[in-house]
Amino acid sequence: MSLRLRVVLITGVSLVLLWAAAAGWMMRGVQTHLDQTLDGRLAMSARMVSGLLERAALGADATGADFNEAIRVRGSEGIACEIRALQGEVLARTSPNPHSAFADLAEGLSTQQVQGMPWRVYVLRTGGYQITTAERMEQRQVLLNEMLRAAGVPFVIAVLGSLVALWIGIGRGLQPLKALCRQLRSKEMDDTTPIAVRNPPKELRTVLDAMNALLGRLAQALSSQRAFTDAAAHELRTPLTVIDTHLQVLRMTDGEEAQASLASAEAGVRRLGRTLDQMMTLARTEASVDKADDCESVLAAVRGVLGAMPGPARARVQLTSEGADGGSPIPRSMLEAAVRNLVDNALRYAPEPTHIAVHLRFDVAACALTVADRGPGLSPEQAAQVGRRFWRADQGRQRQDGSGLGISIVRAIAQRFGGVLTLQAREGGGLVAALTIPLRGQ
Numbered sequence: 001m002s003l004r005l006r007v008v009l010i011t012g013v014s015l016v017l018l019w020a021a022a023a024g025w026m027m028r029g030v031q032t033h034l035d036q037t038l039d040g041r042l043a044m045s046a047r048m049v050s051g052l053l054e055r056a057a058l059g060a061d062a063t064g065a066d067f068n069e070a071i072r073v074r075g076s077e078g079i080a081c082e083i084r085a086l087q088g089e090v091l092a093r094t095s096p097n098p099h100s101a102f103a104d105l106a107e108g109l110s111t112q113q114v115q116g117m118p119w120r121v122y123v124l125r126t127g128g129y130q131i132t133t134a135e136r137m138e139q140r141q142v143l144l145n146e147m148l149r150a151a152g153v154p155f156v157i158a159v160l161g162s163l164v165a166l167w168i169g170i171g172r173g174l175q176p177l178k179a180l181c182r183q184l185r186s187k188e189m190d191d192t193t194p195i196a197v198r199n200p201p202k203e204l205r206t207v208l209d210a211m212n213a214l215l216g217r218l219a220q221a222l223s224s225q226r227a228f229t230d231a232a233a234h235e236l237r238t239p240l241t242v243i244d245t246h247l248q249v250l251r252m253t254d255g256e257e258a259q260a261s262l263a264s265a266e267a268g269v270r271r272l273g274r275t276l277d278q279m280m281t282l283a284r285t286e287a288s289v290d291k292a293d294d295c296e297s298v299l300a301a302v303r304g305v306l307g308a309m310p311g312p313a314r315a316r317v318q319l320t321s322e323g324a325d326g327g328s329p330i331p332r333s334m335l336e337a338a339v340r341n342l343v344d345n346a347l348r349y350a351p352e353p354t355h356i357a358v359h360l361r362f363d364v365a366a367c368a369l370t371v372a373d374r375g376p377g378l379s380p381e382q383a384a385q386v387g388r389r390f391w392r393a394d395q396g397r398q399r400q401d402g403s404g405l406g407i408s409i410v411r412a413i414a415q416r417f418g419g420v421l422t423l424q425a426r427e428g429g430g431l432v433a434a435l436t437i438p439l440r441g442q
Contacts, residue, residue, distance in 0.1 A: 323362030349375030
């Protein structure tokens, strides 16, 4: 069901129910007032007949013809009037008149059954006469139905007219939304230009702002992906070219030269493998989180990373910790990848045999992980470039097998889970990488 039809139906049903309730309450009051008015008319008619009798000054010997001549009462169907002597003799009555059933009625208003039909009756006794005026109840119902019809027809016309006007008004109000749909359908797959709708309503303007902001982020992501693809192609081409060159040399030579070419080719394979591993790790930072990959202990994850390192590298790392250990919402595999990249980055740039200081400081809501080395640090120009994918600060690097993705991976993990990565100069020379790890609430 369309939004337009849904609004019209809800409004129509609401109008019908509300107006029906109001009409019921109003007609109940109208019926009460109508009964009171018609009862008053019956009493007034009886008093009029009494007044006519008094002015006619008929004597006790007056006949029925004299009464008929004096009051000249003519009835119609559903209305009756009768004059009786107090002794019970009928002196005059309207014609046509129901079978006389007004002889022994109490004075005042009452409802009587006459010939199987309900009648409203008023009895007045005065001047030696009993004057009875009556009206069939069916006449009142006919009058009430006519009033209902007179009031109901304009109501139905008003409701139907309101629904038609609402249908047309909603259609006009949805024109900006239709224009938005047309623009979205006409966009190409790589078209991230902002959407513009002429004179959008206030409610749609917020949607447009949010959608254009999304398109802006999408454009930025596409640009980043294109840059990443270009850089990845260039980065992978280098070790492949090295491997191909050394394999060609290996085919044409033997002995020590062949062994050297084979060793260089193996180094190229390792570099290529490491680059591919880092690219897969970076891709996993944007994938959905596996519930089974839970980190119950930050300290255990850091110790696991350091324990898996080769002996000489592990001997250079000094781990210290303060505060109560805790779990983190960062998956353990991602946290281990972040720690591994920070430590590996420090080992690449710190000259041997200097040590790498890894320190954990646990607080209530977060854990501050710092990795400090005695490497060359970063110049202002390098600090502006650090974190770019496939960018490496080659000056002072002890090993040449890096991929330039380590800091990018750490920063992507931190941003996704509410952490922060900062790089700053270390007092006395070197660099300090500080990673804020959010802790799971107790």
